[in-house]
Amino acid sequence: MKGIIVEDEFPAREELKYFINSFSNIEIIDEFDNGVDVLKFIQENIIDVIFLDINIPMIDGMLLARTIDNFKVKPKIVFITAYKEHAVDAFELEAFDYILKPYSEERIVSMLEKLENIKVLLDNKKEKNTKIISIEGSLDKVSLWKNDKLIVVKIDDIYYCEADERETIVFTKEDKYVVKSSITEFEKNLASDKIFKTHRSFIVNTSKIEAIIPWFNNTYKLKLKDLNAEVPVSRSKIKDFRKLMHI
Incomplete structure (x- = not known):
């Protein structure tokens, strides 16, 4: 280095x-x-x-x-x-x-x-190239830290990610993980057409969205399946989000 x-x-x-x-x-x-x-x-x-x-x-x-x-x-x-x-x-x-x-x-x-x-x-x-390769040739798994261990997690199992200062918190249905990088850097590892950055501090797996709730200034809050969590969609992301979700 x-x-x-x-x-x-x-x-x-x-x-x-x-x-x-x-x-x-x-x-x-x-x-x-x-x-x-x-x-x-x-x-x-x-x-x-x-x-x-x-x-x-x-x-x-x-x-x-x-x-x-x-x-x-x-x-x-x-x-x-x-x-x-x-x-x-x-x-x-x-x-x-x-x-x-x-x-x-x-x-x-x-x-x-x-x-x-x-x-x-x-x-x-x-x-080592140990990750599984998807049809598009991209990785469909990521390795995430938990309790000093690297856990291999399927990208499809990620519900959402939230920025926390210089780290990123990754939430699945059963657990959460800490990534020692910014959410922008971490997003580069999530090669999936289901992954969408809704806000400068949030990434969501669109397949985990249960409800799209209108919010102030023509924005949305996203209610996720299985989790008691809501993810915001910022105004700058509204157009792309509507196109992605066909709304």
């Missing part, structure tokens, strides 16, 4: 580099103290993660992150900053983590472990 550090204060950069080198296998291939040089670098190089301060010269970290968000291949962004007021913006950009200075060793190590665990899972999926 390759990464870069973007931090204009040398002591902070050295401290972060020490933790990364000591507690992970992440290779820091370059360091920067301003946003312009970073932008040039990532346009020519593929990296896995950026450890990014917000208060940096020329192009600040938040503007840099918004620019990177438009890239086709996007590295994970870990904000490391003294400014807590940008946390909401970071969440909307689906940053991997947001760590406030002065940070603790425990907090940094935990973040590094999560980064490497995700990398291992992705590599295992590519190498």
Whole structure:
């Protein structure tokens, strides 16, 4: 896993580099103290993660992150900053983590472990190819964490998913699971014509809908079979939802 550090204060950069080198296998291939040089670098190089301060010269970290968000291949962004007021913006950009200075060793190590665990899972999926392939050539099962175990779950058994900060909660009829990624990233694993993102924070399996209930501003609430749960359909999704459901 390759990464870069973007931090204009040398002591902070050295401290972060020490933790990364000591507690992970992440290779820091370059360091920067301003946003312009970073932008040039990532346009020519593929990296896995950026450890990014917000208060940096020329192009600040938040503007840099918004620019990177438009890239086709996007590295994970870990904000490391003294400014807590940008946390909401970071969440909307689906940053991997947001760590406030002065940070603790425990907090940094935990973040590094999560980064490497995700990398291992992705590599295992590519190498082992253990998932069952559907007619369209897509995966019809996903592996979900529960109590420190990976459980293989059929996509058809998923009722709905809900965003929870930087994680995604996946609900089946009998259980729920935690996915250590944003709901947008998780949606990419759900290759099924029954899966529909109704809202920025919700995904639903349309085969599990029991009732479509009109709601305010011409939106809907979806009542699901077997579960005491309702899923909203946002205004931006109404047109596509009606087309999908033939209403």
